[in-house]
Amino acid sequence: MSASQDFDPRPASIPKEASEVRPVRAEELVWVEPPQHHEAYSKLLVNPDNSTTRYFDFRLSLYQPRGYAENHVHEQAEHVYYILKGRGLMRLGERQYVVEPHMAIFIPPGVVHSLANTGLEDLLFIVVTVPAGELERRDQREREIDNPDGGATSPASPSA
Secondary structure (H helix, E strand, O other), rough: OOOOOOOOOOOOOOOOHHHHHHOHHHHHOOOEEEEEEEEEEEEEEOOOOOOOOOEEEEEEEEEEEEEEEEEOOOOOEEEEEEEEEEEEEEEOOEEEEOOOOOOOOEEEOOEEEEEEOOOEEHHHHEEEOOOOOHHHOOOOOEEEOOOOOOOOOOOOOOOO
């Protein structure tokens, strides 16, 4: 190697994009309200649009009291939900389940599902989706939620 060549300390098996990854602070991201969601918001923490991932979508979601996502189905995508705070009612196929903190819910492809906040406090949870492409984020017209002080940050200024 000549002195004029740049030294790259990464092993050859690590793609260049891997060196461009960075931590993401949830409080620095805006809340968006995806289509078919009502008073139900997400912060898109890691997905193909804002990182080098090609396969998954990792988001923090917050449903205000009485907030919900309509019944829908993904033909190929799988979800894992992990409830952090609050209570809700999740429909999986023809069955309904009460969900609460420390519960994980797996939703396989092809299963009709929905979620509603049935409590008096915000329902806060993590959602991981694989593959991410089926969510069609690029084509969605997700609406940023404006903060009264002019910054687009939060529907109710949650602590997350």
